Amino acid sequence: MHSNKYVLVFVFIMTTIVALVLSFMSIGLKGIHDENEAIFNKKAILSSIQSHLGENVKAADIPDQEVLDIFDNRMEQLVVDIKGNVIPQETVNASYKGGLAEHVDMKKEKKKDPADKMLPVFIYKKDNGEKFYIVSVRGSGLWDDIWGCIALKEDFKTVAGAAFDHQGETPGLGAEIKDNAGFAKQFSGKSLYNSNGDYTSVVVRKGGAVDKMTEVDGISGATVTCVGVSDMLYSGIQYYQSYFDKTKS
Template sequence: MNNNRYVLTFILIMTATVAVLLTGLREATKARADRNEDIFNKRAILSAIATKLDEPVKSMTDDQVVQIFQDDMEQLVLDMEGNVLEDIAAEEIDMAVERKKPESNRKLPLYIYKANGNNTYILSVRGNGLWDEIWGNIALESDLNTIAGAAFDHKGETPGLGAEIKDNPKFSQQFSGKKIYANSEFVSIDVVKGGAKADNQHAVDGISGATVTADGVAEMLYRGIKYYEPYLSQLQQSSMVLPAEQ
C-alpha cells in the first residue's frame, strides 16, 4: 500500500481537504475579523489623543470608536511634498507597506480630530526598534508644536524592557506638553538615556535596559515627523494669515 501512487493520492486528497476547509473557515470569519482589525487600529489612533476624549479608550465600546471616527475625525493622505491627495482616506494607508517604498513615493496618513472648535493633528510614524519594527501615533495641538499625546506599539521588543514603550503608560505620557520646534526650527523629541532634565522641552526619559529601542523611538520621531513638515508649515502659514481660524 505504500507505493508512490498511494502516497501521492493520499497527499493530494489531504491537501485538497485541508485547503477547502481552511478557505471556508476564513471566508466565514472574514467580515468580523476585518472589522476587529479595523477597530483595533482605530483604538491605537485614539489612544494618542486619550487626554482629549471623555472616556478611556479601553472602556469604549466598538460602536463608540466607530462613532468618533465618523463624527469628529477628518482623514487626509499627504504626499511627501505636503500636497493632500484626493479620493483616499488615511485608514487605507498601511505604514508597513509605505516604509518599503522609496522615500519620495511614500504617502502619509494624517488624522485630524475636530472637537470643541480645536483641531488635533495625529501623525503616524514608523521605525526600527531593537528586534523588529516599532510604530506610533503622535498627536499635535492646534499650534502644531505642542504634543498632545503619543502612543507606541511594537512587533517584538523585549517584555519588561523595550516593550515598555507600549506597556508602560508612563513612557508615552511624558510626551504630552513637549514641543517639537525650538525657535521655529524643527528639533523633534529626543529620548535621553539617564533621564532628561525636567525643564527640557524637547526630550523625555529613556528606559533603563532598552537603549536601542529608545534610540529607535527618537530616530523614528525625528524622521517621521519631519516627513510631515511641508504640510505642517503650509498649515502654519495659512493660520498666520487667518488668525481667526485658530
C-alpha cells in the same frame, strides 16, 4: 502494510477535505477579520489622544461601535505628500484599497523614497472646536520595526499625546514603550521646537530629560529602542512639515 495506491488515495482524500473546510472557513470569516483589524488599528490611532477623550478613558476599552462613530463623525482623514499637498482619494485608492488615511500601510511607506511617500493625517475635532492633528510615524527599534501615532495641537508645535507599538522589542525593556502607559504619557505637552525655535522633535534622553521642554526620560536597559523612538520622531514628523506650514498659513 498498505499498498502505495492506498496511501496516495488516502492522503489525497484527506488533504482535499481539510483544504476545503479551511478555505470555506477562511472566506466565511474574512469579513469579520477585516472589521476587527480595522477597529484594532483605529483604537491604536485613538490611543494617542485618549487623554482628550474624557477622564480615565482607555482607547482599548472603548466599545467597537463608539470607535466607528468617532471615526465617522469627528475624525477627518487626509493623505498628504512630502510637499504638503493633499493626495486625492482616487490616487491613494490605486495603492491602498479604500483610499482613506486609515488604509495606508506604513510598513510599505517606510521603504519608499521620501518624495513618493503617502503620509496619513487624522484630524480629530473636539466639541469645543479644538482640533488635534494625528500623524503616523514608523522607524526601527532594536529587533524590528517600531511605530506610533503622535497627536499635535493646532499650533503644530505642542504634542498633545502619543502612542507607540512595536513588532518584537524585548518584553520588560524595549516593549515598555507600549506596555508602560507612563512612557507615552510623558510626551503630552512637550514641544517640537527648543527655546531657540529650532526643530528638535521630542528626544528620548538616556539618563533622564535635561531640557524639560523637548525631552522625555528614557527607559533603562532599552537604549537602542529609545534612540530608535527619537530618530523615528525626528524624521517622521519632519515629513509633515510642509503640510503643517501650509495649514497654518
